[in-house]
Amino acid sequence: MGYYNYNLTVDKLLDYGSTVYSSKEIVYRDRRRYTFSKFRERVEAFAQSLLKIGVKPGDKVAVVDWDTDVYMTAYYAVPMIGAVLHTVNVRYPPEVMLKTVLHAEDKWAIVRDEFTPLLEKGKAFLGGLKGVITYSDEREKVKTSFPTHDFWELQESGERLPPQEIKEDMQATVFYTSGTTGEPKGIWFTHRDLVLHSMSVALTTSKPPLRSSQDDNFMILVPMFHVHQWGFPYVTMLVGANYVLPGRYDPAMEIELMRKEHVTFSAMVPTILYMILSHPNASKYPEVFKGWKVMIGGSALPTELAYAARKMGINIAVGYGMSETAPVLTVAYYTPEVEKLPEEDRFLQQIKTGVPIPLSQVRVVDEKGNDVPRDEKTVGEIVARAPWLTRSYYKDPERTEKLWKDSWLHTGDLAVVDKYGYIRIVDRDKDAIKSGGEFIPSLILEDIISTHPKVGEVAIVGMKDEKWGERPVAFIVPKGDLKEEEIRQFLLTKVEEGKLQKWWIPDRFVFVKEFPKTSTNKIDKKALRNQLSSG
Template identity: 40%
Template sequence: MQENLITPTPSAYTFPLLIKQLLLNALSIHGDQQITYRGERRYSFRQFRERIGQLASVLDGLDVRHGTTVAVMDWDSHRYLESYFAIPMMGATLFTVNVRLSAQQILYTLNDSKAEVVLVHADFVPMLEEIQADLKSLRHVIVIADGEAVPANTLPVDGEYEALMVQASAEFDFPDFDERTKAATFYTTGTTGDPKGVAYSHRDIVMHAMSTAMSLCSPREGQRLHREDVYMPITPMFHVLAWGMPYIAIMLGLKTVLPGRYVPERLVGLRESEGVTFSHCVPTILQMLLQAADAQGMDLSGWKLMIGGSAMSPALCEAALEHGMDVFTAYGMSETGPIVSLAQLPPGYRPKDRQEEVRMRCATGRPVPFVDFRIVDGNMNDVPHDGKQQGEIVLRSPFLTKAYVGKPQASEELWAGGYLHTQDIAVRGQDGFVRIVDRIKDVIKTGGEWVSSIEVESLIASVPGVQECAVVGVPDEKWGERPMAFVVQKPDASMGAEGIRHALMAHVESNRISKYAVPAPDRIAFVAEIPKTSVGKINKKLLRERAVQ
């Protein structure tokens, strides 16, 4: 069969989906828009483009070429934003280093990525020195000193970031190349084995920006993003490219506020002083923002926050709504770009009560454009959209990662059957809204029934006096597994295990949960804090280990 293809005229320009194209509209229409670092340094989008050219010139002088990996170890700053563009626009690969990993894990990721150049904040110089003898590919180091003197060190330092930038030319010709070129890589923070490298091409990043922006900008009001918004990321820029949102903010021409290291008091202060209206974070950070605002008497009304990384409890959502915040869930994984669905309230939606509205905002939501979003049984058959039948979320989309770096077996397992397997168990209602029940590895099988750890967590979190909780399954001779709850109380609260059990039994009587979902008294532990992974997710593997000690 003859292919029905369009043959372009020889002079036609085939427009590649490259990161540099995200700057076109921003510079032509929003060149005077502002970027600020902690409210201490400000420059326009036009100056931002000049600094992108300067950074590329600096890296070119260090022999960074197409395919070279350049690692960044910094807090959320204007420098990081410059790296998001300059490095991949050269055809090199941006490696966003998770600075919260251990020194040995960082060593592994730097070697596995074959990073040749590292831009490192002075705060992380001692860590880099600690592992430098075992770094296999490192040739050059640029130290970021935030205006301070570069600390004495033994690294192969080529200079300080700003000092090198001042000497570099802003005129750098960023070439066209294949849109499938690897633009960025980072490493997942799994709780078992070595971190796995996830890579995205220019096409992946541009398509994700288009898809997510299309969803966020489409509602008339509520859970939306528009060109008058002021954007501040509160998801680390090393983690899944800050959910891809900095690229969207620049593409749309938004005032962008980079907060540096996350200090809750500074974050709510920047929200007030810079007029921030849109951010995104994990539930733990949201809790900290609420506490900091209460302590300082600050008004948070009108702040739109996408919440992801782990489930937002109804109690936390309710607390944010009481503060006047517009909070809603974004769902995805490191391997999915990451955003594949959003819990935006449907057009014309009028909840029958606050409880229903909270439930909708805490749901996984509905798929964004360009996502083939299925919930399937073990034979890859779609389950009914009745809000009851459970299955695994599997995906196809133009911006999902195609493979783990150097791990063919894990890559094939991720893409078994031609769909990306999320390992998340969910249900979908007739309205299209998806609700995650649990992770496959976190579902608890007890008394012959499957218990959702997420459901039990949300019910415990609604008990007055509970600040945070986590539920895991632990071995039990009689029942196979039983749920165990780790509970953090609010500072002024005082309760016992029976108080938690009494609250849960009320839900058993109303058929909300099974009796097997109620932890025994000796399976409710009151703790000072819930352990988290380096990106703020509850570390359930560590909790399971603690539970059986």
């Protein structure tokens, strides 16, 4: 008794949201909806049931699901009892998925019906699982060969959760990221990380141009297995926005939900935006896109796509971060100088990588660790500090040491800074092309090529070169009939306009029907490089 040592734990976010925004709703497709206050009751009930079936503090609980209310329940209920939420990447090949479950040493799993066959296939490796919680949308019991509980029964039979002794420095989540390179790395966060990240993101989205508020309806199109869905399942409790969950991604369903639920705020990678805007229904219902606030992240936003979105009245701000950073470090919101610019110039700032969000410290530094000048030319690496960055890779001290060299988190992203202090990523360190000792910024090059009317998607990768070390190769998904000579001429005019160095022009152009994609819908440059080296 006496002084209450308040810990920054995720239950505090739910407590706030369900108190002040009690009538706001969580909506799963056209199937289920809960007010925040009802949701809190169900979260507590499910959490209490988890304790009853034997889930212990520190136990890892895997979730294998699309973006549903069940997942959202787990986002709170699992950490609230001191257990660890493992958000399993369902886009991984089955073997990789199982590997992550093994590596995390998961003790429990919450599994949607359609994923249970996967579990059975891996049965031989999953001896560590103490129990599985399954569910189907139709409320049919889903049996497995593991000790099985029904989610709905647990969620309904539980009672009010007694106060838990959880501390803010306890681990709350773990997930695996491969990016576009090699073996998945385990990344983990504490309660405190999640709460502070949420506070900062909520404060940032309340700023212009997004100005999020309780009048917004969120539908986040970042998978829930992907870096806490950028934090929004927690952020929504602070903002007081309705939260729409689309289940398995499907552009037609998403557009339908936008109409029905009056979605006004979303976040996604460029590919998803492209898929929605190019869906036939997008032009049928132009009104749903007017004023739509969209935070874009995950990979570079092609300028052409940004302009197309703007034309439809979409209000875009780019965000940036990585799995290791929970994820948000910067957002391209308005500084006072940028807010005063003419609309066109302001727009060009909104689609850059942005400026630090509150409490995050982000610098672009040269090899000696000095800040690069604000000249939009000098390339440096983005390094960061914030109160929500991962301490270490899970069971991987070697990569951890590299990540935290000199006490700054090294993102491996190369960027320039403009006179307003806005950062702009020009390359991923590992995708960088060094030609004759100088960097060719592949993102800038891609962006320029993407403005050609016959170019659908484009990716630049480096190819070994005897003379120059490396030379760029352009992979292009053309729209209609596109000839190499046409694109070469186009780039030469861009050289004349001063937008491009002549020696950046790729040596080869490879036309393909579609790109290999990673599990998070980014273009898989590693696969493209392999394609090149194998001819």
